[in-house]
Amino acid sequence: MHADRASRPPINWYGAVVLAVTPLLAMILIPLYAWANDFTTAAWVSFVVLSILNGMSITGGYHRLWAHRAYEAHWSVKVFFMLFGTMALQNSILVWASGHRTHHRHIDDDDKDPYSAGRGFWFSHIGWMLRQYESGKDDFRNAPDLLNDPIVMFQHRYYVPLAVVMNLGVPALIGYLAGDMAGVLLLGGLLRLVWSHHTTFFINSLAHMWGTRPYTDENSARDNPVLALFTYGEGYHNYHHIFQYDYRNGIRWYQFDPTKWLIFSLSVLGLARNLKRCPEFAIEKARLTMQFKQAEAKLARKTAGHAQLEAWKQRLAQESEHFAQVMQEWSALKEAWYAEKKQQLLQKWEEASFRTRFQEIEYRLKMQRKRLRLLTAQVPA
Numbered sequence: 001m002h003a004d005r006a007s008r009p010p011i012n013w014y015g016a017v018v019l020a021v022t023p024l025l026a027m028i029l030i031p032l033y034a035w036a037n038d039f040t041t042a043a044w045v046s047f048v049v050l051s052i053l054n055g056m057s058i059t060g061g062y063h064r065l066w067a068h069r070a071y072e073a074h075w076s077v078k079v080f081f082m083l084f085g086t087m088a089l090q091n092s093i094l095v096w097a098s099g100h101r102t103h104h105r106h107i108d109d110d111d112k113d114p115y116s117a118g119r120g121f122w123f124s125h126i127g128w129m130l131r132q133y134e135s136g137k138d139d140f141r142n143a144p145d146l147l148n149d150p151i152v153m154f155q156h157r158y159y160v161p162l163a164v165v166m167n168l169g170v171p172a173l174i175g176y177l178a179g180d181m182a183g184v185l186l187l188g189g190l191l192r193l194v195w196s197h198h199t200t201f202f203i204n205s206l207a208h209m210w211g212t213r214p215y216t217d218e219n220s221a222r223d224n225p226v227l228a229l230f231t232y233g234e235g236y237h238n239y240h241h242i243f244q245y246d247y248r249n250g251i252r253w254y255q256f257d258p259t260k261w262l263i264f265s266l267s268v269l270g271l272a273r274n275l276k277r278c279p280e281f282a283i284e285k286a287r288l289t290m291q292f293k294q295a296e297a298k299l300a301r302k303t304a305g306h307a308q309l310e311a312w313k314q315r316l317a318q319e320s321e322h323f324a325q326v327m328q329e330w331s332a333l334k335e336a337w338y339a340e341k342k343q344q345l346l347q348k349w350e351e352a353s354f355r356t357r358f359q360e361i362e363y364r365l366k367m368q369r370k371r372l373r374l375l376t377a378q379v380p381a
């Protein structure tokens, strides 16, 4: 026990004080104030608006723009994300995005992933910031692009004064203008900060523990529509970990991903461009691979001698063969397309014909996914 304690890394005082003191202050000051005063509508509005601005600056800016370069943004958008991302008090873009790239690269590796979910809920949620763990050491070798980004480097250099101005100055100014200084400081300042912290932290903790894995089971990341609701769309984390360069996390139109809608709207306004989407084929392939795994696992649990077992197995084998065949066709088509492209032989009509053939293959995969779902549903659990 004693040796264990001695071998623990030293406390990260900056992180520990901020992360321990702010929720404590919120729990004491806000009920005390509410006991004697009513919070004004302005104070509540400041909480909601600033929470959204902070949250989306982290998801749309820190995460999808800077950490993953899923799109390019106009400088004015970058300055906005930089300022309101600073307000969220989650360290500079450089530190955050570099650490996040490490998380993706070494996901679930307890020695290298800075917030590996394998080390438990507490560690991945908040514990990783409380001590100077080896896995959490800054290493900006994975972020040469950010080291060359003047907005990122300006924020990194002046992080502390910027953070103070954004966290105290801005709410104080809003409070002064709204005529409720204390209320806005408490709700738009303090409560907003604690709320923004923990909703973001849930992506590192809960989104690696609770939910489904429709795209891959090779890492702990989960898709979870409930988490997406209060993380501005980041709950579709299983998709995100396999297709991290996609500007979307919830790829279906009905999946709640306001960050995706924001980025798309910015592109319509001419403030964002080069929005990256992963090819539909790769997405379908990943989903089918997972469906096969699930169907096989379900059949493997059935006892031999079950009346339908052989028939199910046979159909699954047929589907599997069909899948392999479609994959082969796709590779051949891709090769032909590359060869033509290399010789610059492609006419416009030929491009279109290739595109149609690719779409046909994607459609066949989609149909197969439906068949496979029906087949798996027939097998009782």
Ligand SMILES: [Zn+2]
Binding pocket: 103, 203, 204, 208, 221, 237, 241
């Ligand atoms: Zn993750």
Ligand SMILES: [Zn+2]
Binding pocket: 063, 067, 068, 100, 104, 240, 244
């Ligand atoms: Zn990410």
